[in-house]
Amino acid sequence: MPEMIRNIAIIAHVDHGKTTLVDAMLKQSGIFRENQVITERVMDSNDIEKERGITILAKNLSVHHNGYKINIVDTPGHADFGGEVERVLKMVDSVLLLVDAFDGPMPQTRFVLKKSLDLGIKPIVVINKIDRPGARPDEVVNLVFDLFCELNANEEQLDFPIVYSSAKLGFAKRELSDESSNLEPLFEMIQKRVAPPVVNPDAPFQMLVTSIDYNEYIGRIATGKIFNGRVKAGETIVAIDRQGKQTRGRISKLLGYEGLKQMEMAEASAGDIVTIAGFEEVGIGETLASAADPQPLPYVAIDEPTLSMN
Ligand code: GDP
Numbered sequence: 001m002p003e004m005i006r007n008i009a010i011i012a013h014v015d016h017g018k019t020t021l022v023d024a025m026l027k028q029s030g031i032f033r034e035n036q037v038i039t040e041r042v043m044d045s046n047d048i049e050k051e052r053g054i055t056i057l058a059k060n061l062s063v064h065h066n067g068y069k070i071n072i073v074d075t076p077g078h079a080d081f082g083g084e085v086e087r088v089l090k091m092v093d094s095v096l097l098l099v100d101a102f103d104g105p106m107p108q109t110r111f112v113l114k115k116s117l118d119l120g121i122k123p124i125v126v127i128n129k130i131d132r133p134g135a136r137p138d139e140v141v142n143l144v145f146d147l148f149c150e151l152n153a154n155e156e157q158l159d160f161p162i163v164y165s166s167a168k169l170g171f172a173k174r175e176l177s178d179e180s181s182n183l184e185p186l187f188e189m190i191q192k193r194v195a196p197p198v199v200n201p202d203a204p205f206q207m208l209v210t211s212i213d214y215n216e217y218i219g220r221i222a223t224g225k226i227f228n229g230r231v232k233a234g235e236t237i238v239a240i241d242r243q244g245k246q247t248r249g250r251i252s253k254l255l256g257y258e259g260l261k262q263m264e265m266a267e268a269s270a271g272d273i274v275t276i277a278g279f280e281e282v283g284i285g286e287t288l289a290s291a292a293d294p295q296p297l298p299y300v301a302i303d304e305p306t307l308s309m310n
Helices: 018-028 033-044 048-052 079-089 106-119 137-150 182-191
Strands: 007-012 059-064 068-073 093-099 124-128 162-166 172-173 205-216 219-227 230-232 237-240 246-248 253-264 267-269 273-277 287-290
Touching: 007 106, 007 137, 007 182, 018 059, 018 068, 018 182, 048 287, 059 205, 068 182, 079 106, 093 106, 093 137, 093 182, 124 137, 124 172, 162 182, 162 246, 172 182, 253 267, 267 273
Parallel strands: 007 068, 007 093, 093 124, 124 162
Antiparallel strands: 059 068, 059 253, 162 172, 205 219, 205 287, 219 273, 230 267, 237 246, 237 287, 253 273
């Protein structure tokens, strides 16, 4: 159900606490990165599991909380990945802009924030490391506001919600004077302020391929958001390239994110972010669509990084 899905990205300058925050979110939802690594190793020693291809370490991840599935997609933080950032941001309905309460906004914050604002995204601002001695959260909020203004944020974007956090100590709050011992206020903010994906589960299946990877056991894998309809493992569908050429194929694996891991799914539906194996030719920007009614999704024109080099 799309109403119960939230697709977000976390934007942060290196060291501002993205990994720590994601770990704390997973932990509050009962998933530990340490345990996950152990499971990985156990599974890696098992050839059958290997063959099934379910031990791929995900770039993206998901957190289940209060009945919601929060997909957190990975964003490259550098200008070198210009085109990729836009493709990734097309999958999400909001971003958490994570800023160190001591350091304030930094160059990498600025680059991805600009892309997000240009795409009309309304970010949630998370002021992290408020436990740090010398932290100056109020001043940093003002600096973030100035940055939004500089980047031509519109009025809605400027009215950003703020959460204060210590990812390290595992708590978040709406106001600096609040008492809090967990990340619940952050989860609530994500549930309330991030719109559910705008998709139609009853239309014919369509997924936009956002990234391509290769796995030695299952071959080429395509990841992206399902914009419409439903899809099943083993189903025959159609890949439509950017010239409109259609290639039929069978989904050999349908994978979804569970915590830090990609797991096989029997079925997935609109709004979710999934990975599909079985198409050895498929590329970024192409559509995977229902065989009964194959319609391409609009390709998002992107300024490729090679063109902007000078
Ligand atoms: P990333 O590069 O954004 O993924 O940053 P990390 O999550 O790796 O964090 C960078 C450093 O900041 C690590 O040493 C963390 O322990 C520390 N850190 C992260 N969050 C907090 C926090 O809320 N408070 C304090 N004091 N340190 C933090």
